[in-house]
Amino acid sequence: MTSTDWGRVNFGSDGLVPVVAQDAITGRVLMVAYANAEALALALATHQGVYWSRSRQEIWIKGATSGHTQKLVEALLDCDGDAVLYRVEQTGPACHTGAQSCFDPTPTDGEAA
Amino acid sequence: MTSTDWGRVNFGSDGLVPVVAQDAITGRVLMVAYANAEALALALATHQGVYWSRSRQEIWIKGATSGHTQKLVEALLDCDGDAVLYRVEQTGPACHTGAQSCFDPTPTDGEAA
Numbered sequence: 001m002t003s004t005d006w007g008r009v010n011f012g013s014d015g016l017v018p019v020v021a022q023d024a025i026t027g028r029v030l031m032v033a034y035a036n037a038e039a040l041a042l043a044l045a046t047h048q049g050v051y052w053s054r055s056r057q058e059i060w061i062k063g064a065t066s067g068h069t070q071k072l073v074e075a076l077l078d079c080d081g082d083a084v085l086y087r088v089e090q091t092g093p094a095c096h097t098g099a100q101s102c103f104d105p106t107p108t109d110g111e112a113a
Numbered sequence: 114m115t116s117t118d119w120g121r122v123n124f125g126s127d128g129l130v131p132v133v134a135q136d137a138i139t140g141r142v143l144m145v146a147y148a149n150a151e152a153l154a155l156a157l158a159t160h161q162g163v164y165w166s167r168s169r170q171e172i173w174i175k176g177a178t179s180g181h182t183q184k185l186v187e188a189l190l191d192c193d194g195d196a197v198l199y200r201v202e203q204t205g206p207a208c209h210t211g212a213q214s215c216f217d218p219t220p221t222d223g224e225a226a
Contacts, residue, residue: 003218018131020145022142027139027140028140029133029142032131032191076218078216079209079210079212079217080215082145083144083215085142085216096192099192102196103189103191103192103196103198104192105189
């Protein structure tokens with residue numbers, strides 16, 4: 001972990017900050033999700049990819065149900081404190097579709113799965 | 114460009130979607146910003162990193178004033194349409210602080226600039 005000053009996180013009016021998860025080995029951008037203060041603190045304390053699920057309105061420990069966990073290698077805050085980067089070691093696919101990355105082209109984009 | 118179906122972008126209630134800019138050569142995550150429909154359309158049409166500046170409330174063509182432009186190599190939409198990835202060739206530093214990436218540690222984080 002770096003010596004990032006996590007006190008300078010600028011959470012939005014909804015209490016959330018966007019989080020980009022990047023594969024620390026391949027460099028691929030895996031997903032974009034959100035964290036509230038509790039999720040971020042849990043991520044930093046447990047070295048896991050932890051988020052706030054906007055759809056379920058609850059803490060979301062990535063892989064808790066799917067087994068597709070993220071080991072948090074490094075967490076970085078951007079220059080103005082309103083975005084976070086999780087550099088992770090991803091187990092299995094990051095995307096709920098089974099794709100390695102949520103940014104992989106989908107069949108609805110007119111490409112083969 | 115991929116054959117992404119840009120009609121499935123889920124803009125937020127504020128009309129914006131978060132955009133991650135990644136260096137297409139080094140794989141580094143450079144910045145997180147936002148696009149509205151107009152900015153996204155301009156990015157795709159002009160093959161440049163174009164955003165919506167939330168602070169200035171205007172279209173923001175990255176590098177228009179600084180010269181630190183982004184050539185848009187590829188734009189990707191995530192699985193549920195609520196995040197965009199710009200893969201770019203970055204000219205000069207991406208960050209207004211002069212750092213290559215907005216996620217580089219800053220002096221306020223207790224590290225050398």
